[in-house]
Amino acid sequence: xxxxxxxxxxxxxxxxxxxxxxxxxxxxxxxxxxxxxxxxxxxxxxxxxxxxxxxxxxxxxxxxxxxxxxxxxxxxxxxxxxxxxxxxxxxxxxxxxxxxxxxxxxxxxxxxxxxxxxxxxxxxxxxxxxxxxxxxxxxxxxx
Amino acid sequence: xxxxxxxxxxxxxxxxxxxxxxxxxxxxxxxxxxxxxxxxxxxxxxxxxxxxxxxxxxxxxxxxxxxxxxxxxxxxxxxxxxxxxxxxxxxxxxxxxxxxxxxxxxxxxxxxxxxxxxxxxxxxxxxxxxxxxxxxxxxxxx
Numbered sequence: 001x002x003x004x005x006x007x008x009x010x011x012x013x014x015x016x017x018x019x020x021x022x023x024x025x026x027x028x029x030x031x032x033x034x035x036x037x038x039x040x041x042x043x044x045x046x047x048x049x050x051x052x053x054x055x056x057x058x059x060x061x062x063x064x065x066x067x068x069x070x071x072x073x074x075x076x077x078x079x080x081x082x083x084x085x086x087x088x089x090x091x092x093x094x095x096x097x098x099x100x101x102x103x104x105x106x107x108x109x110x111x112x113x114x115x116x117x118x119x120x121x122x123x124x125x126x127x128x129x130x131x132x133x134x135x136x137x138x139x140x141x142x143x
Numbered sequence: 144x145x146x147x148x149x150x151x152x153x154x155x156x157x158x159x160x161x162x163x164x165x166x167x168x169x170x171x172x173x174x175x176x177x178x179x180x181x182x183x184x185x186x187x188x189x190x191x192x193x194x195x196x197x198x199x200x201x202x203x204x205x206x207x208x209x210x211x212x213x214x215x216x217x218x219x220x221x222x223x224x225x226x227x228x229x230x231x232x233x234x235x236x237x238x239x240x241x242x243x244x245x246x247x248x249x250x251x252x253x254x255x256x257x258x259x260x261x262x263x264x265x266x267x268x269x270x271x272x273x274x275x276x277x278x279x280x281x282x283x284x285x
Contacts (some may be wrong), residue, residue, distance in 0.1 A: 003197040005169050010201020011208060013162035013174065013247075018206050018217055020155025026220035027145045032276040039145045041152040046250060048156025049163070053255035056164030066171035073172050074256070075243070080263045087242020088249070088264040092271025094234025097227060097279065101246040102239055103176035105232070106202045108219060115221035119232035126236025127181035134241065135186075 002068065014107045020045040023107045025099025025115075032096055087130075102127075163252055170194060175248020176202070177239035242268075 014023075021027040022045050030039035065071055095101050098119055100108065105123055108116045163174035172191070179195045182188075206217040222228055239245035242264055244253060249268075253261020 002170060002191075003193045006166070006194045006197030007201040007204075009162045009166050009169070009174070010198035011205055012165070012201070013159055013198070014202040014205025015209060016155040016158030016162065017202075018155070018209055019158065020152045021145070021148055022152075022155065022159075023206065023217070024145070024219040025222065029276055030145045032272050033280055034273060035277060036280050037144050039147055041145075041148045044149045044152035045156035045159070048153040049160035049251040050254050052157045052160030053163045053251055056160065057167060057252075057255050060164060060168045063168075066167065067169050069170045071171060072167065075173065075253075075258065075260075078258060078260050080260055084242050084260050084264050085267055087238045087240070088244075088268035089238070089271045090234050091238030091242060091245060092268035093275050094231045094236075094238060095246075095268065096272035096275025098222065098231030098235065100221075100231070101176075101235060102180055103202060103245070103247050105235070106176065106180060106199060107205050108221065109203050110207050111217060111219060113219065113221035114223050114225065115228040118225045118228040119221075119235075122229040122232030123236035124180070124184070126233040126238075127177065127240045128184050128236075129233075130237045130240035131181055131184075 013103065016049075017104050017107045020048075023104040025104075025108075028095075028099040028101075028104070032099075083134075159247070159251060160255075163247070163255075166198075173248055173252045174198075175244050175252060177236075177245040178243070178248055181236075181240045238268075 017023045021041050027039060027041060030037050031042040061072065100119055102123065105116065105120050109120055166172055166174045179198050183195055183199065210216050244261065244264060249261040249264040254265060
């Protein structure tokens, strides 16, 4: 059941990415090109998403618990450490080079562009590498 | 040049926000794609594998469903510079998991929760991306 609900939500998210233009790297790179062929459209994507999520999260969290699973899994950390600066800096450089962040890259997979087929496996390897190094580091620091 | 599409972008953005809200309502999780995709590979720490798989299958199916529904292929322009895209993909994957989130987890969900950590992360990845595109298009490529 959770598989099907998540499939529907992933579909909604992915359709949103395509309709908004976020799944087209050319549009993302033009949004990031402030001093060239700037296309401000993607500011509206972020704006629309944040307005809906800001209001919707308040309504949902006021329920006290989700429909399944018993409790909300919310990030508890609010400190700004080196990882939450270095990670986004590395991510931003890759985003500026390729025009894909993780959601749009996965969404574009089925369209089969050669650049996407190169990007996604490298992204998955990058994610896995960061997880394994991160877990090794936290094990070492806990000793 | 790409066409300025404020209405379509706003509607698409609202669908992304709605998906995030409904995921929180259903099973209480943040709709962060780097977190969801990054945990599809082992080690598995919780019982949410099938949920994550479903979400990713939905993402991948989206343009195909749109193509079937509208009868038109989804247009996009992706660089065919393979070494560049491999490097970009690795940086995006590594950086987003190292920093605990990407455009969706920190950008959409984190900003909506008014998380100081996510505001910092979003500011850094936006700045890094703006500077990268500036260097590539106007310094190296200019």
